[in-house]
Amino acid sequence: MISLTQIHEKNSAAIGLRAASSDAPACRPDVxxxxxxxxxxxxxxxxEREPALIRxxxxxxxxxxxxxxxxxxxxxxxxxxxxRVADAPVQVLVVRGPESDGVLSVYARDTFMxxxxxxxxxxxxxGDAAATASRSGELLRLARDPxxxxxxxxxxxxxxxxxxxxxxxxxxxxxxxxxxxxxxSPTVLKESFRREFGLPVYDWYRRLRMLRASELLAGDQHAVxxxxxxxxxxxxxxxxxxxxxxxGVAPSAYRAA
Numbered sequence: 001m002i003s004l005t006q007i008h009e010k011n012s013a014a015i016g017l018r019a020a021s022s023d024a025p026a027c028r029p030d031v032x033x034x035x036x037x038x039x040x041x042x043x044x045x046x047x048e049r050e051p052a053l054i055r056x057x058x059x060x061x062x063x064x065x066x067x068x069x070x071x072x073x074x075x076x077x078x079x080x081x082x083x084r085v086a087d088a089p090v091q092v093l094v095v096r097g098p099e100s101d102g103v104l105s106v107y108a109r110d111t112f113m114x115x116x117x118x119x120x121x122x123x124x125x126x127g128d129a130a131a132t133a134s135r136s137g138e139l140l141r142l143a144r145d146p147x148x149x150x151x152x153x154x155x156x157x158x159x160x161x162x163x164x165x166x167x168x169x170x171x172x173x174x175x176x177x178x179x180x181x182x183x184x185s186p187t188v189l190k191e192s193f194r195r196e197f198g199l200p201v202y203d204w205y206r207r208l209r210m211l212r213a214s215e216l217l218a219g220d221q222h223a224v225x226x227x228x229x230x231x232x233x234x235x236x237x238x239x240x241x242x243x244x245x246x247x248g249v250a251p252s253a254y255r256a257a
Contacts, residue, residue: 002249002257004033004057004091004125010248012127029097029136031124035059036089045094049079052096053143055117058218059090067106071215074117076105076143093121095136098143105143115166116142122207123198125246131198157182158196161189165205169212172232175201210246213239217255224251 034040035058045052054061055074063069064081077083081104095117107113116139123131160182164173173181178201179189193201209231216227228239228251243251 002247002254003037003039004035004093005039007125007248008033008127010127011125011246012129029095029133029140031093031095031120031132031136033057033091033124034094035091036085038091042083042085042090042092046083050096051079051098052077052094053098053117053139054083054095055093055114055121057091057093057121057214059085060087061090061092062086063106064104069106071218072109072114072212074107074114076103076107078102078104093117093124095120095139097136098140110166113139113142115162118166118208118211119162119197121211122204125211126199126203126207128198134196134198156196157184157189157192161193161201162197162204165208168232169209170230170232172205172209206242207246210243213243213251214247214254217251220255224255227251 032040032045034042034045036042053074054069054077056069056071058071060071061069062084063075063077064083068086069075076098078101080102107117116135119135120132120139123135161178164178164181175186175189179186182189184192190201193204197204199207213227213231216222216230217224222230224240225236228234228236231239233239233242240251243249243254247254249257
């Protein structure tokens with residue numbers, strides 16, 4: 001199976017493992033992939049009983065009594081709630097370091113928390129150390145105080161654009177359209193976005209779309225051509241090239257792995 005770690009390491013090498021920026025948190029959160037086909041097994045992560053934010057990238061988890069966590073969903077795991085594999089193979093992205101009050105929290109797809117976790121996944125899979133540190137730090141701040149984090153992000157140009165991207169995966173907006181939605185100019189948008197997220201707007205947008213495509217390919221409900229359409233590609237061949245460029249493997253091979 002194609003592992004998340006393999007994708008991360010390929011892209012890290014391609015960009016030369018850029019160091020975290022000077023304004024990144026001094027004590028950076030620990031971000032790692034775990035599961036079947038990963039260097040770190042999920043069982044090992046869970047055995048450490050350290051509170052963590054966990055996002056399902058492939059397969060499904062059974063959490064506690066009767067809670068099923070599917071692809072794209074996430075949870076704040078306090079460390080003492082039973083978690084097991086529900087659908088194998090499973091791959092998850094783990095951010096360790098959150099403060100925990102012992103309460104399990106489950107986040108559905110398209111909630112603000114899951115979108116913030118998407119941002120961590122995009123940066124981590126891109127192999128960008130600086131963006132990963134920044135986004136995972138923001139995710140932990142959001143986990144500690146979701147209302148305050150949402151208020152601070154709501155008026156920010158970069159976050160406004162990020163929200164618009166998430167709402168238009170199947171019909172991607174141009175930079176002028178994103179700028180108009182945020183009430184600013186394309187130049188200011190591009191500068192604000194890169195400063196906040198560490199990558200150019202279109203690079204981030206494309207990787208977000210490929211992340212969503214990988215989730216769709218993890219199941220068998222949609223043919224590859226339909227997945228292409230759902231992430232905004234009218235041409236399946238262009239989608240396949242973009243997916244291979246971001247993920248290191250063709251869509252059909254990713255699904256078969």
